[in-house]
Amino acid sequence: MQQRPQRQPAAAPIPMAATPAEARKLAEGLMDVMSALLGLIERETELVRAGKIREAMAFEPKKSELTRRYVNVLTQLKGSHKYLSESAPELLTTLHRHHDVFRSMLQINLTVLATAHAVSESIVRGVNTEMQRRTIPNTYTAAGRRATPGPRNIAPLSVSRSL
Numbered sequence: 001m002q003q004r005p006q007r008q009p010a011a012a013p014i015p016m017a018a019t020p021a022e023a024r025k026l027a028e029g030l031m032d033v034m035s036a037l038l039g040l041i042e043r044e045t046e047l048v049r050a051g052k053i054r055e056a057m058a059f060e061p062k063k064s065e066l067t068r069r070y071v072n073v074l075t076q077l078k079g080s081h082k083y084l085s086e087s088a089p090e091l092l093t094t095l096h097r098h099h100d101v102f103r104s105m106l107q108i109n110l111t112v113l114a115t116a117h118a119v120s121e122s123i124v125r126g127v128n129t130e131m132q133r134r135t136i137p138n139t140y141t142a143a144g145r146r147a148t149p150g151p152r153n154i155a156p157l158s159v160s161r162s163l
Contacts, residue, residue, distance in 0.1 A: 017080035023088050026080060027095055030073045034102045037066040041109045048116050128157040 017023040040063055047056035077084075077095070084092045132154060139147040 016076065017083055020087060023080065023084055023091060026073065026076055027091050030070075030077060030095060031098060033066060033069045033073055034098065037063070037070055038102060038105055040066060041106065045109045045112050048112050053116065124157065124159065131155075131157060 017026050040059055044056045044059050044063070047053070081092075132149075135155065136149045141147050
């Protein structure tokens with residue numbers, strides 16, 4: 001018995017701007033979602049810098065929703081790029097300028113998050129090394145050097161994230 005491949009439903013066509021009013025509405029939508037996302041990211045960055053990771057994680061659902069809206073508006077903008085470049089080049093230039101500022105602010109946020117990740121990873125590795133050192137027996141080789149422990153002496157560190 002042969003199975004027929006299931007067809008994927010056709011993707012909905014991307015609405016493109018065809019009038020100056022639609023182009024303006026698209027640009028305003030992008031500016032609104034970038035402003036909202038930027039405000040949220042700035043607040044998240046402040047909390048992470050202050051070490052309040054749990055409070056920063058509470059923004060995740062809202063950040064995901066804004067990111068989804070941002071991608072949708074960017075997709076519409078890409079579909080309307082030709083029209084915008086012909087009929088409203090100044091609007092397109094303004095959007096590029098705002099998007100550059102947006103990207104630089106995102107880069108700051110990503111740097112802060114990467115730093116927090118590296119610090120927390122370093123702490124966990126340090127704790128693990130200390131725990132391993134306490135459980136590994138001190139033995140020496142015939143040459144008088146410290147013997148490296150075998151795999152049976154090394155126990156992994158387990159962390160409870162529910163705390």
